[in-house]
Amino acid sequence: MELWYTEEQTDNVRLSLKVKQHLFSDHSDFQQVDVFETAEYGRLMTLDGLVMVTEKDEFVYHDMITHVAMAVNPEIKNVLIIGGGDGGTAREVLRYPQIQHVDMVEIDKMVCDVAKEFFPTISNELENPKLALYYEDGVAYMKGKNSVYDLIIIDSTDPVGPGEGLFTTEFYTDCFNALTENGILINQNESPVYEQFAKEAVRANSKLKKIFPEVHVYQAQIPTYPSGYWLFGFASKKFHPTKDVKADVWNKLGLKTKYYNTELHLGAFALPNYVKEFFNNGNV
Amino acid sequence: MELWYTEEQTDNVRLSLKVKQHLFSDHSDFQQVDVFETAEYGRLMTLDGLVMVTEKDEFVYHDMITHVAMAVNPEIKNVLIIGGGDGGTAREVLRYPQIQHVDMVEIDKMVCDVAKEFFPTISNELENPKLALYYEDGVAYMKGKNSVYDLIIIDSTDPVGPGEGLFTTEFYTDCFNALTENGILINQNESPVYEQFAKEAVRANSKLKKIFPEVHVYQAQIPTYPSGYWLFGFASKKFHPTKDVKADVWNKLGLKTKYYNTELHLGAFALPNYVKEFFNNGNV
Numbered sequence: 001m002e003l004w005y006t007e008e009q010t011d012n013v014r015l016s017l018k019v020k021q022h023l024f025s026d027h028s029d030f031q032q033v034d035v036f037e038t039a040e041y042g043r044l045m046t047l048d049g050l051v052m053v054t055e056k057d058e059f060v061y062h063d064m065i066t067h068v069a070m071a072v073n074p075e076i077k078n079v080l081i082i083g084g085g086d087g088g089t090a091r092e093v094l095r096y097p098q099i100q101h102v103d104m105v106e107i108d109k110m111v112c113d114v115a116k117e118f119f120p121t122i123s124n125e126l127e128n129p130k131l132a133l134y135y136e137d138g139v140a141y142m143k144g145k146n147s148v149y150d151l152i153i154i155d156s157t158d159p160v161g162p163g164e165g166l167f168t169t170e171f172y173t174d175c176f177n178a179l180t181e182n183g184i185l186i187n188q189n190e191s192p193v194y195e196q197f198a199k200e201a202v203r204a205n206s207k208l209k210k211i212f213p214e215v216h217v218y219q220a221q222i223p224t225y226p227s228g229y230w231l232f233g234f235a236s237k238k239f240h241p242t243k244d245v246k247a248d249v250w251n252k253l254g255l256k257t258k259y260y261n262t263e264l265h266l267g268a269f270a271l272p273n274y275v276k277e278f279f280n281n282g283n284v
Numbered sequence: 285m286e287l288w289y290t291e292e293q294t295d296n297v298r299l300s301l302k303v304k305q306h307l308f309s310d311h312s313d314f315q316q317v318d319v320f321e322t323a324e325y326g327r328l329m330t331l332d333g334l335v336m337v338t339e340k341d342e343f344v345y346h347d348m349i350t351h352v353a354m355a356v357n358p359e360i361k362n363v364l365i366i367g368g369g370d371g372g373t374a375r376e377v378l379r380y381p382q383i384q385h386v387d388m389v390e391i392d393k394m395v396c397d398v399a400k401e402f403f404p405t406i407s408n409e410l411e412n413p414k415l416a417l418y419y420e421d422g423v424a425y426m427k428g429k430n431s432v433y434d435l436i437i438i439d440s441t442d443p444v445g446p447g448e449g450l451f452t453t454e455f456y457t458d459c460f461n462a463l464t465e466n467g468i469l470i471n472q473n474e475s476p477v478y479e480q481f482a483k484e485a486v487r488a489n490s491k492l493k494k495i496f497p498e499v500h501v502y503q504a505q506i507p508t509y510p511s512g513y514w515l516f517g518f519a520s521k522k523f524h525p526t527k528d529v530k531a532d533v534w535n536k537l538g539l540k541t542k543y544y545n546t547e548l549h550l551g552a553f554a555l556p557n558y559v560k561e562f563f564n565n566g567n568v
């Protein structure tokens with residue numbers, strides 16, 4: 001007998017992973033949560049049937065959503081993570097000794113609970129005393145915050161279901177206000193390859209450009225996400241993501257990373273022409 | 285009714301593309317050749333059931349296998365393409381006015397015939413008078429050539445089946461001898477994500493390092509290839525692929541490309557740490 005997990009990445013493209021065991025399946029107040037032991041990618045968590053995280057390739061996503069901003073501003077002390085319930089982003093942020101406090105706002109407690117039970121290498125800093133974990137709606141949490149955070153990381157699902165409100169102009173404006181004058185906002189920004197994702201990527205980018213003076217897009221290869229080619233957004237009140245990178249400072253920290261390095265940092269912002277055109281023209 | 289093409293990328297991972305029509309299916313002297321009309325990627329050619337080329341993402345592969353070398357040495361005049369039967373690499377090479385002659389050695393005439401019939405936008409330079417097309421074994425063709433080509437592009441299938449001999453030390457040595465003193469060799473160099481591909485990538489790289497003074501690896505996002513993350517090899521008798529790039533010269537040519545640009549050229553050589561470690565350590 002063979003068991004296969006299949007994600008319908010679009011109506012016309014499917015990725016299937018061979019499954020050794022279906023370890024967990026439940027419906028939270030917000031979404032369907034499943035855990036599989038896969039043959040190629042180790043453990044896999046899906047939300048509403050879509051890949052959220054796998055043990056084998058999570059390092060790409062978590063390196064790139066964290067270290068780019070930390071290398072641009074090594075003075076970051078207070079961080080907010082919206083979403084990120086598996087704990088991987090918190091784990092990477094908390095590797096920096098200069099971090100004083102991290103607030104993490106995850107709407108779905110079940111995601112954290114499942115991460116703690118089934119993904120110990122990803123969730124292992126969720127009990128760190130520097131971290132305050134709120135099981136709340138990120139949109140509501142952001143209201144009225146003023147100059148509190150040096151870095152906000154929007155580690156959300158796609159803009160359907162529980163993550164939808166995290167892609168609005170109103171939410172991005174609240175983030176802008178919640179950031180200090182050195183503030184940086186990072187968001188996962190979808191894929192440029194399939195039209196439905198690319199449109200969301202361009203839409204999020206256009207909204208950010210109306211609010212932040214510096215808005216840029218960078219890329220990484222995440223094999224289990226649709227097309228394997230994923231984008232992140234970098235928005236900032238004053239820092240340029242490549243001109244202002246403090247490569248020497250970051251390298252002196254001596255952090256061992258499996259994906260990120262400071263040369264790749266520069267390369268990640270060197271987008272293919274077709275992707276640049278999407279963002280320059282504002283449509284796909 | 286639904287029709288789906290499925291590639292078994294590894295024993296544990298499958299990519300499936302929805303098919304509108306199965307347009308062609310035949311067995312040549314060397315391999316099984318099929319053409320499908322897919323819903324997401326336009327027309328798809330498979331060889332022995334594996335994705336060779338699709339209309340939608342071929343531009344990534346053909347840009348990256350061609351323009352990197354051309355930007356490092358804009359004096360390239362004589363080119364050899366080994367494989368590349370769909371014609372996409374020849375099409376990109378022949379866009380440069382300085383090119384005097386291209387030899388192309390494709391073992392399987394059926395691949396060229398099928399490309400001409402079903403992929404006119406890819407094969408449209410196969411009748412160019414500057415191109416000589418030989419339906420021969422690339423390994424045999426390379427024997428005894430001395431200082432003939434400025435650029436050799438190994439646009440091969442994977443190192444199983446007809447492409448196997450194109451990954452040997454002997455063949456790479458023949459290529460070295462066939463290159464002029466300014467010569468550059470480009471090869472498609474597999475994916476770092478899945479062990480079986482990564483091992484072949486490291487093996488090819490190790491062999492090249494014993495022959496060429498400059499051997500480097502660069503990357504691109506090709507969604508229909510296993511993992512979506514693909515590598516190319518750059519080997520040269522004297523040029524460094526980033527220090528010696530002639531960005532201004534290349535940009536003055538005014539070539540419109542959908543993927544390649546000279547900033548991306550630099551970024552393509554900025555590999556993730558785990559990939560650098562594979563190649564530095566010589567094992568996966």
